[in-house]
Amino acid sequence: MSIEVSPSSIPNTLLDRDAYLTDLLSRVTASVKDGWLQDLRNNAAKWVHHSVIPTTREEEWRFTDLSALKQVEFNLAGFAETSVESLVLPEVSQRLVFVNGIYAPTLSSVTDLPAGLVAGNLDVLPDEIVSKYLGQSEGTREVFTALNTAGLNDVAVVWVSKNVVVENPIHLLFISVSGETPTIAQPRCLVVAESNSQVTLIEEYLPSPQDEGVYFTNSVTEIWVNENAQVNHNRIVMEGDAAFHIGKTAVTQGRYSRYSCNAITVGGKLSRHNLEILQAGEQTETTLNGLTVISDRQLADTHSAIALNHPHGVSKQLHKCIIGDRAHGVFNGKIFVPKPAQLTDASQLNRNLLLSPKARVDTKPQLEITADNVKCAHGATVSQLEDDEIFYLQSRGINENDARKLLVNAFAAEIINLIPATSLREKLLKTVVTLTNK
Template identity: 70%
Template sequence: MNILVSPSSVPNSNPVDLASTVLDRDAYLTELLNQVVQTRHSASVEVDAWLQELHERAALWVRKSVLPTTRDEEWRFTDLSSLRKVQFNVETLDATSVQADTLLVPEAANSRLVFVNGIYTPELSAVADLPDGIVVSNLTNLPVETRGGASLQSRVQQYLAQTEGAHEVFTALNTSGIKDVAVVWVAKNVVVETPIHLVFLVAGEAPSISLPRCLVVAETGSSVTLVEEFTNRRGAESAEKVYFTNAVTEIWIEENAQVSHTRLELEGAEAFHIGKTAVSQARDSRYTCHAVTFGGKLSRHNLEILQTGEQTETTLNGLTMIGGNQLADTHSAIALNYPYSTSRQLHKCIVGDRAHGVFNGKIFVPKPAQLTDAAQLNRNLLLSPKARVDTKPQLEITADNVKCAHGATVSQLEDDEIFYLQSRGIDENDARNLLINAFAAEIINQIPVPSLRERLTQTVNSYQSIIND
């Protein structure tokens, strides 16, 4: 019998006997939980029994957990002490300052789902003209028709909060506060031509915490393109506001299905962002992720892939561009438990000023996963003497017939390359910008949505004036 390797190797992620654990171990975390629970109880929406059980079980895990510190191996380069200094509140819905036209991705003009402070906002969404075979909805408005003898609501229960790593502290905090969920369900053998745009915003004046939740299910033989965006679109006057986004996205890809996922983190300059993307891949499935991180004072993305069948294909592309005192942390884990799988990962960091980039990528290849082909590369570009990168690509292999490779590079802009461009009539600043654009373009050009490629290229250009000394 094959023993599955879980990609979750973060603190508090392994089940233990809760009855033997002292509760309320972390006063700050307990206060966050209390805010979440009080807001959920004050809502007028009736909660189903199964969801209430999820809430209570997750809250129990939070109460027995503690926030990770730099003494924890998985967090040793990411200090959360600045998060502890802020007293957050869970904000109610406030979409009055958001303009719908600022949220547009032209290719997804009729397939957009918008959540403000984790609550579905129909006046900013556009999902009325979707083709047959796909559901894009929030949890409470799911259609009532049955498929395969069961309602969609009942089928959602089989997937929500069921991925590996559900007991990790930030994931459990999100689950304990679920008020609504973005649900994308693609029926068997349905190919969705247009991308689905999921937008998560935070609005409010006080330091606030938002708990976005997303569930994606691609049934056998289906194909879908997702654009998931966490952003601050409320104007320049709100760019410096402090808030905390704690997001969880679960993606279930069934046999021979395909999901292309673009994840954009464009939070405000003083924001905290901790996100989890948990993906389950069945036999012959294909998953591609383009993860782009530009915003946030402190951000972290945990990307966990669990293979549950043979011959899967996994492609992970990442781009982080930070400056000032930003810290951006990317942790990925790919558990390849079955044979004949292929995975490719390329993550790039552009770090300027006094910013700090972190990358830790793990690939697990246990003995049953023979004939696996996996490659991982982290490339980093430092733009100032005080910029810093900590990188740790990892392979854990016990299979003996595999092809696996990993590597990391850290470099600066080469003087001879800048000199060459100057000799062709390009001034020094433009030469530097041209080289930075070329470094980022390798990731951006692989994004399958043309308007996003153009927008991100413009964003890279605007960021250079901030982080390029």
């Protein structure tokens, strides 16, 4: 659903209500050639002009305070030279690299793509094809999504044609390079899997090596899984300690389609992931796995919403949090099952491991059901490392510190082992050890 807002239809009292947001919009907006893309950006900007930065008074942001973000004046980040040698995945040959949201063809690897796979930026597909999908997902009026669209300049595009099975993963690497002053980058990604196709994606957000500056990544990924298509989506956020990250993943599933997402967050001063699934046909399968690992005073928020609007849908969700020091984790998962969605099978579980007395988690799994012939369940657990488990390992000759590491790694490995790249799995496990021992 595209944004259709006319300034004349909005009272003047509702325009530019948030001075910080208006200023931020002016910094990210730049003109492009006339046409559908400029119209898309203009419509999004109109919506931003009468929006405000969310506060904790709003239910969806009740536990995520953005006041630290509003204290920083961000400037639009431009392309910057950087090295990717330490960031690439050696077992993944197909790679798209974007630096501060701008395509870097010299750092990418898109040669010898299989027939039926198109990967690159906006230049790789005709406008009449891209315009049918880009900015057309549900949820385009959410303030940070609209801000991303208003400043849209470059897009990572992955197009899988009908009946094409892409055997090897595609690595979408988004690198942030901070400047002398705080910067903002707005990466955008569009993935279309046509009917009967299959593809695996590794979407990764990282700072450039040894980059410890303050920056803000505001990302949007739109994924269209058409009839009987399959997308395995792996989203990894490993931002710098001083970074802000707000991301949206909007997925539209056609009938008989299968979508899985393994989302892992292990970095950033403040991070939020809005994961929204729209079922556009019957008999879809949706599998969501998530892991959040934070320490110090980090805050990580995961909000998911699954709208099951048709019969025979299957949805499975498991989200885990490992929280140390004074960090704060948030999970809010919603599953909507209206009356037409008969014979739905949906489950949702949030498991949380607190590593210190000061660690905090707010969890809210939700089911909203009006259909009367469904199988649905949801739940949440909050626990600490058990003394008897540590004692058992000590009795087998393992010291207390190593016993704790072993238990934490086992908790995280259930999700990390789903990532389809050995080198990335190893890096994530090492990062978990580092963060949980701060």
